[in-house]
Amino acid sequence: MRELSFEGTTVRFGTGRSALTAVDGVDLTVPAGSVVGLVGESGSGKSTLAKAAVGLVPTTGGEIRLDGAPLRTSRDRRKLQLVFQDPHASLDPRMTIGESIAEALPGRRRRAARTAEVARLLELVGLDPARARSLPSGLSGGQRQRVALARALAAEPEVVLADEITSALDVSVQGSVLNLVRDLQRQLGLTMLFISHNLSVVRYVSDVIAVMYLGRIVEAGPADAVLSAPRHPYTRTLLDAAPAFGVALDDPVPADDPRLDAEAPSPHDPPPGCRFHRRCPIGPLTRPERTICAETDPQPGAADRPHRAACHFATDLMEVPAP
Amino acid sequence: MGRDQWRAALRNPVGAVAAGLLVVLAILAVVAPILWGDAAEETDPAALSQGSTSEHPLGTDALGRDIMLRVLVATRYSLGLALLATAICVVAGVLLGVLPAVLGRRAGRLVTAAVNLAVAFPGLLLALFFAVIFGVGARGAVLAIGLAGAPSFARLVQTNVAAVAGRDYVAAARVAGVGRFRLVARHLLPNIGEPLVVNATVMAGTALLAFAGLSFLGLGVQPPAYDWGRLLGEGLDRIYINPAAALAPGVAVVVAGLAFTLLGESIAQVVGVRAVRRRRPPAADEPAAALARAAAEPDAVLVADDLRVGFPAPGGGWTHPVDGVGLTVRRGETVGIVGESGSGKSLTALAVAQLAPDSAHVTAQRLEVAGVAPLGRADAEVRELLGTKVAMVFQDPMTSFNPSMRVGRQLAEVTRVHERQGRRAALARAVDRLRTVRVPAPERRAHQYPHEFSGGMRQRAMIAMGLMSTPELIIADEPTTALDVTVQRQVLRLLEDVQAETGAAVVLISHDIAVVGQLCERVVVMYAGRVVEELPVGRLGAAAHPYTRALLASVPDLATDRDRPLATIPGRPPDPADRPEGCAFAPRCEFADDACRVRPGLAAVAPDQRAACWHPRTQPLDLALDAVPGGSCDTDRRWGAEGPPEPSVQGVGRLERVRDPLHDPTSDRGAGGQA
Numbered sequence: 001m002r003e004l005s006f007e008g009t010t011v012r013f014g015t016g017r018s019a020l021t022a023v024d025g026v027d028l029t030v031p032a033g034s035v036v037g038l039v040g041e042s043g044s045g046k047s048t049l050a051k052a053a054v055g056l057v058p059t060t061g062g063e064i065r066l067d068g069a070p071l072r073t074s075r076d077r078r079k080l081q082l083v084f085q086d087p088h089a090s091l092d093p094r095m096t097i098g099e100s101i102a103e104a105l106p107g108r109r110r111r112a113a114r115t116a117e118v119a120r121l122l123e124l125v126g127l128d129p130a131r132a133r134s135l136p137s138g139l140s141g142g143q144r145q146r147v148a149l150a151r152a153l154a155a156e157p158e159v160v161l162a163d164e165i166t167s168a169l170d171v172s173v174q175g176s177v178l179n180l181v182r183d184l185q186r187q188l189g190l191t192m193l194f195i196s197h198n199l200s201v202v203r204y205v206s207d208v209i210a211v212m213y214l215g216r217i218v219e220a221g222p223a224d225a226v227l228s229a230p231r232h233p234y235t236r237t238l239l240d241a242a243p244a245f246g247v248a249l250d251d252p253v254p255a256d257d258p259r260l261d262a263e264a265p266s267p268h269d270p271p272p273g274c275r276f277h278r279r280c281p282i283g284p285l286t287r288p289e290r291t292i293c294a295e296t297d298p299q300p301g302a303a304d305r306p307h308r309a310a311c312h313f314a315t316d317l318m319e320v321p322a323p
Numbered sequence: 324m325g326r327d328q329w330r331a332a333l334r335n336p337v338g339a340v341a342a343g344l345l346v347v348l349a350i351l352a353v354v355a356p357i358l359w360g361d362a363a364e365e366t367d368p369a370a371l372s373q374g375s376t377s378e379h380p381l382g383t384d385a386l387g388r389d390i391m392l393r394v395l396v397a398t399r400y401s402l403g404l405a406l407l408a409t410a411i412c413v414v415a416g417v418l419l420g421v422l423p424a425v426l427g428r429r430a431g432r433l434v435t436a437a438v439n440l441a442v443a444f445p446g447l448l449l450a451l452f453f454a455v456i457f458g459v460g461a462r463g464a465v466l467a468i469g470l471a472g473a474p475s476f477a478r479l480v481q482t483n484v485a486a487v488a489g490r491d492y493v494a495a496a497r498v499a500g501v502g503r504f505r506l507v508a509r510h511l512l513p514n515i516g517e518p519l520v521v522n523a524t525v526m527a528g529t530a531l532l533a534f535a536g537l538s539f540l541g542l543g544v545q546p547p548a549y550d551w552g553r554l555l556g557e558g559l560d561r562i563y564i565n566p567a568a569a570l571a572p573g574v575a576v577v578v579a580g581l582a583f584t585l586l587g588e589s590i591a592q593v594v595g596v597r598a599v600r601r602r603r604p605p606a607a608d609e610p611a612a613a614l615a616r617a618a619a620e621p622d623a624v625l626v627a628d629d630l631r632v633g634f635p636a637p638g639g640g641w642t643h644p645v646d647g648v649g650l651t652v653r654r655g656e657t658v659g660i661v662g663e664s665g666s667g668k669s670l671t672a673l674a675v676a677q678l679a680p681d682s683a684h685v686t687a688q689r690l691e692v693a694g695v696a697p698l699g700r701a702d703a704e705v706r707e708l709l710g711t712k713v714a715m716v717f718q719d720p721m722t723s724f725n726p727s728m729r730v731g732r733q734l735a736e737v738t739r740v741h742e743r744q745g746r747r748a749a750l751a752r753a754v755d756r757l758r759t760v761r762v763p764a765p766e767r768r769a770h771q772y773p774h775e776f777s778g779g780m781r782q783r784a785m786i787a788m789g790l791m792s793t794p795e796l797i798i799a800d801e802p803t804t805a806l807d808v809t810v811q812r813q814v815l816r817l818l819e820d821v822q823a824e825t826g827a828a829v830v831l832i833s834h835d836i837a838v839v840g841q842l843c844e845r846v847v848v849m850y851a852g853r854v855v856e857e858l859p860v861g862r863l864g865a866a867a868h869p870y871t872r873a874l875l876a877s878v879p880d881l882a883t884d885r886d887r888p889l890a891t892i893p894g895r896p897p898d899p900a901d902r903p904e905g906c907a908f909a910p911r912c913e914f915a916d917d918a919c920r921v922r923p924g925l926a927a928v929a930p931d932q933r934a935a936c937w938h939p940r941t942q943p944l945d946l947a948l949d950a951v952p953g954g955s956c957d958t959d960r961r962w963g964a965e966g967p968p969e970p971s972v973q974g975v976g977r978l979e980r981v982r983d984p985l986h987d988p989t990s991d992r993g994a995g996g997q998a
């Protein structure tokens with residue numbers, strides 16, 4: 001397993017008025033053998049970043065490297081494998097699951113060797129090898145997602161990218177897929193970029209958490225640190241909004257402030273200065289003196305702030321005392 | 324296309340007739356030339372250009388050859404040429420069609436443009452053009468007809484390939500390093516086979532007709548060879564002497580052409596819109612009790628007793644995805660329904676709102692919604708009665724809005740239909756309601772189309788639509804599943820406010836028990852089409868049914884121990900057609916024993932709490948109810964020394980007051996029509 005790194009990765013779609021920058025100069029490193037969790041709202045560019053890594057969308061700028069060596073050819077990219085969100089859409093309905101997995105095996109092998117390898121992979125993801133001959137239509141969502149994982153592993157990847165792999169599943173099934181991901185990661189020492197909009201899910205599997213907003217990473221750091229002492233107001237807003245037992249909706253959180261915008265701005269037309277400023281509970285809409293937020297982009301200099309936070313006021317917050 | 328679908332195509336009477344005809348034609352094509360080939364060439368100088376006689380039932384041609392035999396023998400040539408032309412068309416079309424997928428972006432676009440240009444060119448003109456190039460004769464005609472049809476076939480392939488190429492499994496294969504050609508052969512073509520088969524069949528019919536046309540014009544088959552088109556041309560010269568000589572080949576062309584086209588159409592029907600077969604429900608299921616009128620529970624907005632929703636099963640009989648649900652919702656109450664997908668949550672809601680699909684059969688011992696017993700009434704009457712009293716909010720509001728109608732007008736429509744308001748007043752009210760649900764710049768937004776709204780905004784608009792009248796019951800089916808946590812929180816708070824302001828009851832359906840726990844007072848847990856537990860939210864920590872407990876334990880939260888595996892529920896919910904006899908949860912339940920072979924009914928396990936289980940659990944669950952480090956209650960700590968910024972005026976701004984139109988003189992309702 002090796003290290004995956006994004007350096008100033010940029011992806012632009014469209015031209016003219018419909019142009020939008022879905023991923024905007026992302027710097028992110030997924031250290032070998034560790035899991036980096038990527039959270040953010042839908043449309044923030046998480047999927048696009050993953051697709052850019054595997055070559056499903058072309059990048060407009062920056063470099064994506066594996067152990068420092070830039071990924072150029074499709075052969076290089078095969079070392080990265082992507083697992084998709086919807087297991088009902090990601091398996092060819094006309095191929096048996098064995099065929100789907102075998103297709104991803106690198107190199108030429110004899111039939112017997114392929115069958116044996118497919119059986120081993122199915123076993124690895126907790127499915128009966130006899131299932132190799134069934135069609136995806138006979139499998140439940142959770143089982144299909146296991147097949148999708150097996151197919152990704154079949155390609156003998158250096159890095160696995162998992163894009164919302166549990167969000168199409170029932171919570172009861174989500175647990176078993178998360179357990180599997182965690183087991184596989186520990187057993188095989190996988191390097192993984194784990195994308196989800198659900199903080200609790202990301203927290204369960206990740207060593208590092210990166211938070212994405214409107215195409216940029218606004219905060220990144222060790223999972224515990226990011227969750228217990230978030231440095232970017234957006235991360236805090238996400239944490240405040242996560243549903244939890246025993247927390248009433250009535251308890252207002254800072255983001256409920258009526259002076260703030262309720263939703264993310266259009267990615268076609270991101271606001272000037274800090275992209276979060278129209279929703280920021282401690283930004284210029286609640287503290288008029290903070291004009292800098294609406295004028296100066298906090299991204300430059302982020303690397304020097306705690307958690308590489310893209311916020312002018314990330315260091316102003318005092319250390320949070322231990323509970 | 325599965326074997327069943329082929330069979331279904333043949334079961335359809337039109338399809339069966341067409342297929343039968345084609346079989347007859349195929350047999351003729353094989354045997355006619357062998358049996359009568361020589362006889363059809365035999366000239367009879369004694370019987371030149373005769374009409375119908377006993378020896379020659381359809382007469383003879385100018386050389387004295389028997390026309391009936393010639394028509395029969397020509398079957399092989401006519402069909403053969405048509406099929407050959409079709410084959411050329413299909414092969415050329417498929418090649419051109421998949422080319423963009425194989426080539427790079429730019430070259431692909433070039434091919435697509437070229438094909439589009441060729442499609443715009445009239446087919447017959449193209450055929451004539453090719454006929455000139457390839458020379459007059461059968462070979463030229465086959466190439467001409469085949470190639471003339473290729474562009475439109477290519478475009479068909481292109482559109483279908485483009486649709487399939489966008490699917491995740493193709494992307495997955497690409498990421499796995501599958502080559503372009505293999506991608507086309509293994510993933511793209513097999514998945515567009517159905518429309519191609521249909522169109523190729525129809526194409527064969529068209530080719531047959533086109534061929535007859537060319538031969539008739541003298542551009543096709545040349546003597547001494549002959550096909551139906553040429554026979555038709557020869558016969559037409561003498562139509563006044565012997566009409567049969569022209570009619571017979573003409574009929575042959577039409578019948579064969581129709582047979583192909585009709586077969587194609589009936590396959591298309593089976594493949595495409597699978598005809599909904601309505602079956603009469605079993606007589607025993609008739610809702611005799613459904614009309615029962617009861618006045619008990621005066622404050623109930625919804626009373627459902629033994630609600631069942633059945634569908635005709637594929638193998639005959641009925642399956643009941645909702646199988647005896649009992650549900651009571653009081654005025655102003657918020658009730659959450661949770662359960663895995665397939666447990667019947669949505670169908671229950673749809674049945675209550677009288678929105679179940681046409682093929683569904685809804686029965687109940689008793690069903691009353693907002694004081695109305697809808698079962699057994701006519702659709703129009705139910706809509707009239709319930710239209711303003713029940714509001715539905717769906718997971719994907721995009722599917723519930725008309726994409727081609729401005730949002731404001733769609734909202735206005737509601738009151739115009741139900742309360743016969745004037746257009747201006749209705750529109751003003753729509754804007755007012757959009758403002759109520761905090762859609763920014765509501766006047767401008769009202770003039771936009773649904774696709775111009777973001778997901779959260781559409782969901783608000785959907786709720787605003789429910790508020791156009793004064794609903795007594797709001798049913799929200801997974802209203803926040805497609806939304807992000809921050810937007811989810813806003814939509815839930817909006818629902819809560821609407822509930823508080825209007826006094827409407829809210830039924831919230833969700834697979835996420837944490838979401839339900841946040842908004843609702845009472846939770847109803849469904850499993851395999853039945854209610855298995857019902858309890859106040861405050862007692863979730865004391866859930867008694869093993870299924871409820873498993874659901875609660877399987878959700879990771881911000882305090883879950885990362886070093887321990889998550890709790891899971893082994894197995895999967897039973898298929899509605901194949902539920903176990905006793906407790907439906909037994910195969911997945913760690914506490915199941917012999918007693919569970921008998922179905923448990925809902926029984927009280929505590930005041931306000933009922934569970935359908937023989938062995939209800941009594942130990943409290945460790946839900947870490949309010950000790951979630953880093954959880955929402957931790958706001959103060961999270962915002963650090965700065966302290967959580969206080970919202971300027973707590974609560975205000977979430978929802979502007981929903982005015983009661985009857986008591987509020989500023990309401991536009993008084994201006995528009997009767998209040």
Ligand SMILES: Nc1ncnc2c1ncn2[C@@H]1O[C@H](COP(=O)(O)OP(=O)(O)O)[C@@H](O)[C@H]1O
Pocket residue numbers: 013014020022040041042043044045046047048049267
């Ligand atoms: N092929 C595409 N063409 C144009 N815009 C796109 C395309 N794919 C994604 N986008 C846009 O890029 C942005 C980021 O999307 P995405 O990466 O899917 O976000 P996420 O995965 O975080 O939900 C969105 O605004 C989305 O609409």
Ligand code: SF4
Pocket residue numbers: 232233234274275276277278280281282283284290293298310311312313314
């Ligand atoms: S830079 Fe200003 S607006 Fe942006 S997140 Fe920080 S405080 Fe908020």
Ligand code: SF4
Pocket residue numbers: 868869870906907908909910912913914915916918919923935936937938939
């Ligand atoms: S009745 Fe039996 S099988 Fe069903 S949930 Fe209770 S203990 Fe389990």
Ligand SMILES: [Mg+2]
Pocket residue numbers: 042043046047163164
């Ligand atoms: Mg995504």
